Amino acid sequence: MSWFLWLLTPWSSLTTQLGLGAAGLGVVQASLCFSWGALSDKSLFQDGDVILGGLFPIHYAESRERHNFTAKPLHKPCTGFDVQGLKYMYAMAFALEEINRDSTLLPGVKLGYHVFDSCSRYPWALGHALTLVAGDTNSCNLTAPHESAGDKPVPLVIGGAASSTGILLSSMLMPFSVPIISFMASCPCLSDRRKFSNFFRTIPSDVYQARAMARLAMRFHWNWIGAVAVNTDYGRLAIQAFQKEIRGRGVCLEYIEMFSRETIAIDAKRAALTIESSTASVILIFSWYTDVKTIILELARRNVTGKQFLASESWSTSEHLLQDPAISEVLAGVLGVAIQSSPIPGFENYLRSLHPVSRPFDRFLAELWQREFKCNADSAFSGAERLLQTASLPPCTGAESLKEVQHPFTDTSQLRAEHNVYLAVYAAAHGLHSLLSCPRRGSDPGKNHTCFPPKHIHSKELLQHMSKVNVTTALGDAFYFEGADIKAKYDLVNWQRSPEGTLRLVLVGRVDGFDLHLNESAVQWSTGSSQVPKSVCSESCPPGTRKANRVGAPPCCFDCVLCAEGEISNDTDSLHCNPCPPEFWPNVEQTTCVPRQLDFLSFSETLGITLTTVAVSGATVTAAVFVVFLHHRHTPIVRANNSELSFLLLVSLKLCFLCSLVFIGQPSVWSCRFQQVAFGISFVLCVSCLLIKTIVVLAVFHSARPGAGSMMKWFGPELQRGSVGFFTTIQVIISTIWLSLSPPVPKLDLGFQGSKVTVKCSMTSVVGFSLVLGYIGLLACTCLLLAFFARKLPDNFNEAKLITFSMLIFCAVWVAFVPAYVSSPGKYVVAVEIFAILASSYGLLLCIFAPKCFIILLRPEKNTKKHLMSK
Template sequence: MSSATQVQRIHIHQCSCLLKQENKNYKRLRNVGYSIIYGMMPAWNCYSLCHMTMLVLPWITHFIIIQMCKALLSCEFSELPLNAYKYEGQIIIGGLIPVHEKTIKQMVNFTAKPLSRTCEKFYIEKYQYVLAMLFAIEEINSNPLLMPNITLGYEIYDTCYSDMAAIDSVMYYLSGKQPKVPNYACRSVLPKLSAVVGDSPSSGSVAIAQILGLTYFPQISYASALPSLADKTQFPSFVRTVGTVDSQPVAVVQMIKHFNWSWVGILSSNNDYGDQGSQKLKLEMAKNGICVAFAKTLSTPPSKESLNNIINSIQKTKTNVIVLYAYATELIAFLQAVTDNKIYGKVWIAVGSWLPSAVFTQRDLWAVLNGTIGLAKYSSYIPGFQNFLYSIYPEKYPNDIFIKEFWEQVFPCKWRENNLKDISNVTSCTGKENLTTVDNSVYDTTNFRLSVSVYNAVYAVAHAIYDMLSCQGGKGPFRNRTCANIKDFQPWQLFHYVKRVQFLNSARERVAFDEKGELKGLYDVLNWQVSQDLKGGLLKVGIFDDWGPNGEKLVLNEKSIIWGERYKEVPPSVCCDSCPPGFRKVPREGQPFCCYDCHPCSDGEISNQTDTIDCLRCPEDQWSNDNRVKCIPKVIEFLSYEEPLGIALSTFTSACSLLTVSVLYIFIRFRDTPLVKANNRSLSYLLLVALLLCFLCSFLFIGRPSIITCLIRQAVFGIIFSFCVSCIFAKTITVVIAFSATKPNSSLRKWVGSSIPNSMILTGASIQSVICTTWVIMYPSSPELNMKATKGVITVECRDGSIVFFYVMLGFLGFLAVLTLVIAFVARNLPDGFNETKFITFSMLVFTSVWISFIPAYVSTKGKYMVAVEIFAILSSTLGLICCIFAPKCHIIILKPHMNTKEYLISKSKIGRKT
């Protein structure tokens, strides 16, 4: 058929409709010249001719015009009839409900007229949606306050889960009584088309929403949850009475978080619903720190190869939780494959598309499905609906095209008109059977989950019509503040009111669309449980309310949940075991962030929770305990008298001090002996007092540092040791002068006496005093708390104001020691009787060796051990001096008094000169 012929054919029907509406007295000119008008036809189309004849000759018969148009056209349009469940009314609501599972595919060879569409596998629960629509319309028609003087009608089509069937049904609904013509309806003013309720599958809703959106025709879906349907640019006149597109993924993720699952698999159907739903779910999981163990797609129809691939992924992964984002019809083959491979112990998370479905009626899948938990539309109670479900029978609804097939499903009978070959063994249906005797597992009259959505969709249209009726002239929402004409309103005018409806249904459930044309999500959390007596059922174990505040949207009764035969409590589903307190998670390279290793927290850091990503650092005055789970106060450390090291050093210092006092006592007691006199008694006394002070200054370094001790201890140490070394230097010089002055004509005789040694001692001590006093004044030391010297310890120490002055002080002390060592070494060959330079040489070697070793040891230690090193250097160097210088003399004085005579010393001196 050519395009021109098609246009003429359409114009015939348009002309027919116009003439019907005019309804003039067309019998008067039935015999008007047929040939004249026929000759004019080629110049005009039928539509133009129809208008012309109505204007010029309004009495031309409708019959003549139609016959002329048909005579002109040599072809005739032929259509496939489409059955519908209809009820006449002044305003018609369309219904698209997949009462059957699928359309039977027929082989078309185009040699004969194609047969009409045939569907198979009747769904009782889907037929309940038809009954919900009927019930809602009957309620509305019986309510004069809601729909005054207007009767709602309906046209319900079976879409059979087929996109083509959904489109076909919509075209029939829009086109009216004549064959399907896009964007054209051959109807009288009434009944008026109002809206389409449906479809159930998202793919069908997408297909018809694109058609209905062209004229902004209202469409209200009761089950389609495809995220992209919220796009008002693509689907401007689409709204839905199911939860928002974001509610279901959010609810699933909230449930996963509640059970502390972090390693979850996703299996989605190979369509828009599965693709977009799984993508939303992945994004929501990523926001909440949940990893995807695997993400697979179910092919349609499922092939053995694709099923084996999915089964292998499930068997390889460690996850125990898998989200199934698909329709029930797409999952049966997969679940059968899971059963055949004996994969048990997995927790299947079901979304609302398949949880309350016929999948759970197949007993061979119960072992696999046992413990399934998921979301289903909130089951509201519709007052009176249960009684309505029991009250239907074929004679009451003779136009119901589904009721007889429904009757055969719920009762063991067959209708005689089905032309059964052998009816002897089959009970005939009478239509009087009692529905109350049907088992609830077959005909569920208590679960109104999606029935409520259908019910709400019909009422949304009714309330929109009521709001349109309530419009007052001059206050309307349209141009020039006009209102819509109830007898001739445009689809977009009704949709203006549809998207703004707000009401409470009879179940006191709030119905209001948001800016995307959606309702807030309200879901029941259901758990499929198989009892020991092999009875299965869905038990409500919680609720998800998207209206609730954050953190309180999901409420679960965990005690009521059964996880199948393998688990008695919540099964784990993690890539790695949780890191206990005291450890932190370290991601594994190249793997999702849920896969990690557990590393202990570093010193000074803690983690008091499981699965901590970063450890918390303790405050400066606290430290982590051995388990790294809490911070404890740091130990305050200093070289105290109570600890073993402090006790040892203080005891040793006291002993050395007593030794020095003893030596001083011996020298005083035997001061008139030749040996004591020969070694310059006054310098010996002075040196012993200096050595005693050196020992005693160690006590300034033991104990908790205070302001006084920090201020003076280094200065006292430097001055006393400089005084001590100056005494030894003076003693050495005195010996050298004494022996040199005995030579004839020696110029050193005038220097013999006490003035030279005293001036040397005073000079050495004074220079060091100036250095230390400047140091104390310019950079006074004070006690401070060192948090970093030792792990977990607060060291109380003296803060040295200037390390430079410390090394200057040590440098001057070293200069005196080296100078004394050189002079003593040079004078080592003097006569032995009165010569102690050898002992001084050895003492200064010990002294310098100790302090040269002290510097690297002092620098490399921290905290109280730094102080201990300095005390050890003080004690060892002082003890070396007293032992090397005074021990030989005390040995002679105490143990060998015969050597402490003038004759012995003179004779020894002579021997020394000879040698």
Template sequence: MASQTFIISSSITFVQEPPPVLFEELAVVPKNYQHILALSFAVKEINEDPQILPNHTLGFHIYDSYFNAKRTFHATIQLMSTVKKFAPNYICNIQNKLMAVVGGLDPLTSLHVATMAPKETLQYAGILSLLLHFGWIWIVILTSNDEYGERFVQTVFPVFSRNGICIAFIERSSKFTTITDSHERLEKGSQIHEKVSNSKANVVVAYGESYLIVFLRWFSYLSKHITNKQKGKVWIVTAQMELTSMVYHWETDIIHGVLSFTIHSNDLPGFKSFVKSRNPSNTKGDGFIRDFWQQAFGCVFPDPALDKMDGDVCSGKEKLENLPGTCFEMSLTGHSYSIYNAVYAMAYALHSMCSSRFIHKLLVDKRELNFQDKHAWQLHHFLKGIHFNNSAGDKISFDHNGELVAGFDIINWIISPNQTFHRVKVGKIDPKGPPEQAFSISEDVITWHKWFNQVQPLSLCTEHCNPGSRKKMKEGEPFCCYDCIPCPEGKISEQRDQNDCDKCSDKDYPNNNQDACIPKAITFLSFEEPWGISLSCLASALSLITIMVLGMFVRHHNTPIIKANNRDLTYTLLISLLLCFLCALLFIGQPGKVTCLFRQTAFGIIFSVAVSCVLAKTITVILAFMATKPGSRMRKWVGKRLTNSIMLSCFLTQNGICIVWLVTFPPFPDTNIHSFAEEIVLECNEGSVTMFYCVLGYLGFLATVSFAVAFFARKLPDSFNEAKFITFSMLVFCSVWLSFIPSYLSSKGKYMVAVEIFSILASGAGLLGCIFAPKCYIILLRPELNNKEQLIRRKS
């Protein structure tokens, strides 16, 4: 098989002559020379590998786009024309077949003729992930002033907004096209630089062609209001942009700490040796190296036509590895790595095409195999199915849309004081991994701009609203600009920058800073707390006194003073008062089902017995006095039958009310979560409030009747007349329970229970003291008055 040559044309931006600008000291440093070397290195390896394209030679042409779409179109038509004449689609006397074109750096000059391109949506997602990771929500966007810059804005703006990122403003930078507009462009660039520098946004996302970096470095140099200490920014640049130098006097401080998205690259075995071997004196066929050498090292090669030469003479022994990174890098950049892989992809596609069934059929038919009869578009089918591992060990493949399946590296640009340029890989975007692991960043490795003093920068329109406050939007401004106001009472915000404050659950309450919920303390009137101890001691003391009085009365049960006042009623009253004091203890302690069920009903029934005893005593006194009158018919009513009837009827009425209460809607244990902000009160829910007040109302009715009857009989002429003492006791009793109602209703939680206990003890103590204290006084201290003569004596 005859040896044939495939031609790969590469459109690479390599400015051999400087475009017209305003500075005499301007010099073009063609850093993109590395792209040429990557292309040449790939072709060299392929031609030396007998396994890829045996008996075929791969060649290439290089066309300079000069950042200009017009020149790109011109070069494209030239590729399809004869060598000597500009006649599209007319090719003759040419033995080498053009099969593919590798595009340049910039979308404007490469996408016009591209049929396959890297996936940009992954890069957009990476920028968003980077912004969200560091909390940069107030940013500036700087783009090229073309359709691709506009497409970038239209794509990312809604996505950024949905994720809480605001754009302070968008600036579009145009490149130089003619000498006449250079002043205007530079003036515009200066204004952009000053606007960005004065902005509160500390993060600038730059999207555009590679030349944009050059203008970024010119902007600060040309700014009219430049200061010695420029405010630093975090620049995030996209993969299309490369660090390029075009002048000697340019600003490097602005690019220190840049975070750059670059196409994933790796070190290629033998590439550095290949680069080091390049020398103007022994490199044939390289039409770029002499210009590159002169511009990179600032020297000139001798020209026999000139008598005198300006500047240093190039010796050819200069070392590429000694050049600063801003001029030339020995390590492969992402763009050069992509060119290398693109050439290999073409070669493997040609290899697949050579091995196809179509070629096999030609050989079977003994037809001559001539690749000049093949069309370039037939290569697309094989290119889409290509997948291989390059010499660096990376897998190269395309998806079903013809897009390169490759991730991005996040590179930190570092400029040392001696102008040495370093690239440090600080993160990556891996499309092959799980979505939650596609983005990764090592923030501790990042070197920030010196303005930030190596503290992670913030980029906010408004400082964060701390926990305990919420955001209040400012009318007419973006949603990232807001005021911070404290949360209202009873609400919290646990995180920064919350739009609204949240209520705690019913079992929690806000802390003082209103940034967390604290579990409410569970409380009830216990025997251990001061109120519980005081009331239980008081109840115990009154119970003990009642027992002592009862014992005294039992001991002196045959004395006239005890006999005269219905001994059985006295004992019943004392026992009921004792039970009243003891039932107060049911209200202390953690409420349970049994205690809640019986404490109010027990209190109501026992107190009704006590008050009915007082009522019976009073009625007995009145009837006894009336029965002493001659011919009175009241004698038949005096006796135990009447008192028992009174007591029984009063008891049964109250008992009936309590039974209805327990059957219909009984009390039950409950938790009160609303009375106190910091406490959950365990209490007894009375069930039917109506029935509760019916019990109290009935007691009030009995007390009122007793008071009225006692008041009527208070002046009866009897030395042992209890009516005046009962009157006073009922006055105390009624006063206590009348004051109980407002006190009870105005109290909350366990203090309501304490009020009721105190009312029970106070009213019981009033009955005990007012009725029995005079009798105890006579029994203990004036026994001479405890005789029959005193019983029958009348007032004078």
């Protein structure tokens, strides 16, 4: 189309600059006749005070050829007959007759029409448009169907069934300010008033159609779609509008197949091969039904079924496709956007009453009669005016009638483009009403009067009044132009299989502006079921995963990646995973954050049970030793080792074993405070007893030396008890100050990200805890040092040796405790401290009391003073 417009632009500029008017139009028309040959002479004329022009695609070329621009273009004759285009023409005629009968809209003015067959070709449409505007029917050797047709230029043209045709007509007639009202040109580009100021239309812009289709794709989660479009302004700009609507909304086009009508046979094979090999199951097609049929027939030949087609308004209601059984398997389930259907009261009776006898100059009706009734109705014409080769056809009897015939021509159940033509005629009539009517001075202000004769109407004046048109239809709907456009209203239709196996058109929804209303339960899909078909490049990523785009692939093609540890996604097709708050952790599916499970050393788990058993066993053994010692308290081995301190040591060891139980279980404020105090005081009491016992051993042996007899008076029982109490009191004071100033408190230790959070006693004051441990360590080291010095003192049973071994174990355990305590994670910190308590307690118990119990219970003969005193 663009090259053709470029070719004609100089003529348009010439007529504008020279101000040639009708003469200039004649120059352009003559040029067209010279370049393209004689135009089609098929036309219909009805005289009137004001003549409206009409261009309708009543015929079409059944085959086309691509022009190579090296020779004069050769166009094959238009032999295809389109009943739909004929119905458009009669919709215009019916509307004009209805307006002429109306005494209020254009009183005293009779409207006529001059209609040409555009043959669905640009030069034909343009040449006829120039003929209409110039009022000269003989420029290309046309024969006027009526003697008065040649001297009546039209002020307005209704037509331009294709967007490219509408662009051409508007561009060529704009210098002459001739209004164009199209009923099918839906290209968004025609909304530009700077380029197409004389253009109006009664069909919505494709922007609304594209948006409706994009919303259908998003509604049914079709993110992988194929697109096929005719390589004209209609197809290209419709695809562009669709791409604009889906941009950034998760919908992608797998391919865009463009085809030309001149090479439709070759292009249809290429498009069918692409559709067959593609992974997209939803196919969007913007084209005229004749081209769609060629592609679908190729798909049927390849046995390609199960594809879900989205149809544009140009073919979504085509009876030619619906009634063709050869392609019914391929097109079952089509979901399309259609021009809104509206009734035209009386139109069906008008169509059925048409007859060549009453319309002797109507060549189009005669051709319909010949095709449908197989008889020669061309008796009104002669010679070169014959429409068809009818020599073999019998003459019509006159009894043929459309009144009882079921035919697409008389079917008015769904008037779509016909209603647009009907609206266009009424819009023109209201524009004329606004132009021809003005209040006359001194007259009734409620009445309108003609200001000047209607035969002197100029198209420029009419163009100024067209933008003021405001029509209320017979159904009560308001109709007005917003620039070139009207309010968008569509029907949503579905091609469903009937019980007889044929396809039928079912209304399943509507589009009102940008609002889409669809009854999903009423839709029958290409699969033959109510299950919505899938058309995706990649399956949706479920919650718990995120989308990861593939390198070099469209955004609709992606991989699903599990969220990282500690992250969730709770939406389908999530682009990112979100981290959980510190106190929360993802569930197993990683779809939501749940409170992290509290983790602590409990009595019910294996480690807790083991440590509890060991602790209770130690306390039990200590109690048993206490009983043994108490029972044999008068024996030499018990009395020789300071029985009072031994009993006190056993009590402190039992407390050490039992204090470890305080560390098990969920920490609380009081348990955190008590466990460290109990631990510190119990071990100080234990180590103090050992220290005093060691000092007593040293004092006893040193008192045997000459001059050292007075040493033992300083280490009597009272002083021993007092010393133990003194050392223990220091620990009590340290613990009291620590608990008063900064006591341990329960704290959630988030630690490393994990599903559990450790509850532990936090040492808010490291100094306090260090002083408690340090004081125990000081006493233990002092005891170890003194016991080491006393290990070789003469006696058969020297307790200093046992204390040395026990303190070595004690110190080794607690030295190893420090790095283990610092490096242990979570609840194992508590387990390490309990282990240290139990290990050191068992070390003291076994090293000190096991040998004594062995002698008491198993070697009673050695439990004598003589044996103990022997060297």
